[in-house]
Amino acid sequence: MDSYRTRARTALPAVGVALAAGVAAVAGSYAVAGSTTGYVVAPVESGLSRAMPGAVVTFAITVLGSLGQQLSLLTATLLVVGVVASVALAGVVVARRAPPLVGAVGAGVVVGALALLVTGEPLAALGAGTPVVVVLDAVDLFGRRVADAGTRVDPGRRSALGTLAAAFAFGVLGIDVGSRLGDESGGAAAPAPQRADTQRLLAQASEQSLDVEGLEPLVSDSFYQVDINAVDPSVDADSWSMAVTGNVDREVTYSYDDLRAMESRPEFVTLRCVGESLNGKKMDTALWETVPVAPLLDEAGVGDANCCVMARAADGFYEEFPLSVLRTARIAYGMNGEALPRAHGAPARLLVPGHWGEINVKWLTELEILTEEVDGYWEERGWHGTGPVNTVAKLHVLDQREGSVVVAGHAYAGTRGISRVEVSTDGGETWTDAELSEELPGEDVWRQWAYEYDHPDTEHEVVVRAYDGDGTRQPQEEREAFPSGPSGWVSRTVS
Ligand SMILES: Nc1nc2c(c(=O)[nH]1)N[C@H]1C(S)=C(S)[C@@H](COP(=O)(O)O)O[C@H]1N2
Numbered sequence: 001m002d003s004y005r006t007r008a009r010t011a012l013p014a015v016g017v018a019l020a021a022g023v024a025a026v027a028g029s030y031a032v033a034g035s036t037t038g039y040v041v042a043p044v045e046s047g048l049s050r051a052m053p054g055a056v057v058t059f060a061i062t063v064l065g066s067l068g069q070q071l072s073l074l075t076a077t078l079l080v081v082g083v084v085a086s087v088a089l090a091g092v093v094v095a096r097r098a099p100p101l102v103g104a105v106g107a108g109v110v111v112g113a114l115a116l117l118v119t120g121e122p123l124a125a126l127g128a129g130t131p132v133v134v135v136l137d138a139v140d141l142f143g144r145r146v147a148d149a150g151t152r153v154d155p156g157r158r159s160a161l162g163t164l165a166a167a168f169a170f171g172v173l174g175i176d177v178g179s180r181l182g183d184e185s186g187g188a189a190a191p192a193p194q195r196a197d198t199q200r201l202l203a204q205a206s207e208q209s210l211d212v213e214g215l216e217p218l219v220s221d222s223f224y225q226v227d228i229n230a231v232d233p234s235v236d237a238d239s240w241s242m243a244v245t246g247n248v249d250r251e252v253t254y255s256y257d258d259l260r261a262m263e264s265r266p267e268f269v270t271l272r273c274v275g276e277s278l279n280g281k282k283m284d285t286a287l288w289e290t291v292p293v294a295p296l297l298d299e300a301g302v303g304d305a306n307c308c309v310m311a312r313a314a315d316g317f318y319e320e321f322p323l324s325v326l327r328t329a330r331i332a333y334g335m336n337g338e339a340l341p342r343a344h345g346a347p348a349r350l351l352v353p354g355h356w357g358e359i360n361v362k363w364l365t366e367l368e369i370l371t372e373e374v375d376g377y378w379e380e381r382g383w384h385g386t387g388p389v390n391t392v393a394k395l396h397v398l399d400q401r402e403g404s405v406v407v408a409g410h411a412y413a414g415t416r417g418i419s420r421v422e423v424s425t426d427g428g429e430t431w432t433d434a435e436l437s438e439e440l441p442g443e444d445v446w447r448q449w450a451y452e453y454d455h456p457d458t459e460h461e462v463v464v465r466a467y468d469g470d471g472t473r474q475p476q477e478e479r480e481a482f483p484s485g486p487s488g489w490v491s492r493t494v495s
């Protein structure tokens with residue numbers, strides 16, 4: 001009996017068994033939770049990015065983008081595999097002295113308890129713990145069966161196969177089942193009303209979009225996403241609530257049904273991230289189904305002693321900004337005629353006209369009214385991203401055809417609006433007006449611009465600059481995104 005167990009361990013070292021258990025636990029947890037915060041890696045990743053120095057988080061978001069989140073997810077995955085493997089290794093050691101099942105079950109229970117601790121979900125404990133028991137016991141089960149049957153097959157080889165087969169099966173099952181769970185919409189939310197004016201406005205936006213090949217329409221085809229966590233929360237509309245708290249006459253809590261019962265309207269609103277590069281793509285427009293925030297503040301009774309609000313979210317995100325700005329804000333629960341997608345804050349998010357994206361808090365849970373200023377999530381990391389957006393004209397289309405060049409992009413100045421876009425094809429010596437898309441209704445919407453010119457047959461520099469609704473030209477001086485948003489004129493060299 002002892003001899004086969006010793007041989008089994010030589011064939012597949014205990015560390016190998018333990019690592020296999022680690023992989024299986026991660027996979028099992030993914031199988032039950034999918035890409036939700038019940039997946040053990042998710043809260044670990046979230047904790048890691050929370051603990052990371054601001055400069056690292058900033059670099060990850062501004063330079064690496066989604067690659068940064070994948071790296072962070074990978075780090076968290078390795079960490080979880082490592083922790084489970086350590087527990088499993090202890091289980092293997094116990095199994096050498098006690099009945100093998102004791103070691104396996106013991107390790108499984110500890111892993112399950114840890115999973116429960118980080119995710120707060122019993123199902124996650126089961127999903128992570130069970131594979132550990134199966135993988136660890138597979139070593140002994142297979143070994144023992146083979147030994148009992150008295151075959152001549154090397155029992156060590158057989159048990160190693162059993163372990164790897166069990167881990168592999170969990171891996172495949174986990175990825176397959178888990179990825180099917182991926183729920184893009186906001187849980188059980190009823191879709192946003194298919195109102196006649198929603199369809200009419202969407203049609204209007206597509207009609208008014210300039211007919212330039214490769215230019216994103218006025219309502220974005222794909223809307224950028226910026227999240228502090230690699231895995232977004234999935235908040236059920238039925239269990240969602242949003243409370244107005246803090247220094248108010250009475251705290252008021254709203255359910256999703258309360259929200260839906262209020263008078264709403266479809267509104268075009270553009271969002272732009274303070275952390276994007278000057279000619280970046282973290283700027284997009286949608287038609288949102290919105291309700292105004294002001295009546296909710298009136299209901300709670302918000303006195304003059306207050307300065308600001310801390311908006312909080314289900315993913316642990318929080319941003320603070322002036323109360324006067326909150327009075328102009330909306331809560332959105334629909335996007336382009338559909339229920340608000342999970343990625344954009346389902347079931348409800350803030351929209352703050354004209355301000356940088358970061359205070360447009362997704363998965364909104366609380367508006368805490370404050371008498372004193374405090375820092376929000378990004379301000380704690382050195383950003384100044386709660387104010388109004390900078391004026392920008394982007395150059396995303398540069399199309400050279402026979403003898404001529406077409407340049408085009410979007411221009412945005414928040415609630416100031418865009419009145420004019422100019423293009424220079426000689427590095428800024430002379431300027432000409434670009435064509436602008438007709439203004440869409442709404443107080444915070446971008447416009448498209450386009451310009452076609454004859455190719456001068458030499459290398460030249462195209463520069464573009466925008467004027468806001470007050471006629472103010474955007475500053476030429478180039479500034480990095482950090483800390484208060486990029487600025488400057490976009491230029492490209494054409495050969
Ligand atoms: N709860 C929550 N809200 C959030 C964020 C977040 O990470 N969590 N990111 C903010 C940032 S930095 C931006 S630019 C916008 C982006 O909104 P989008 O992902 O819908 O484009 O959401 C803001 N709201």
Ligand SMILES: [Mo]
Nearest residue numbers: 273274357358
């Ligand atoms: Mo942002």
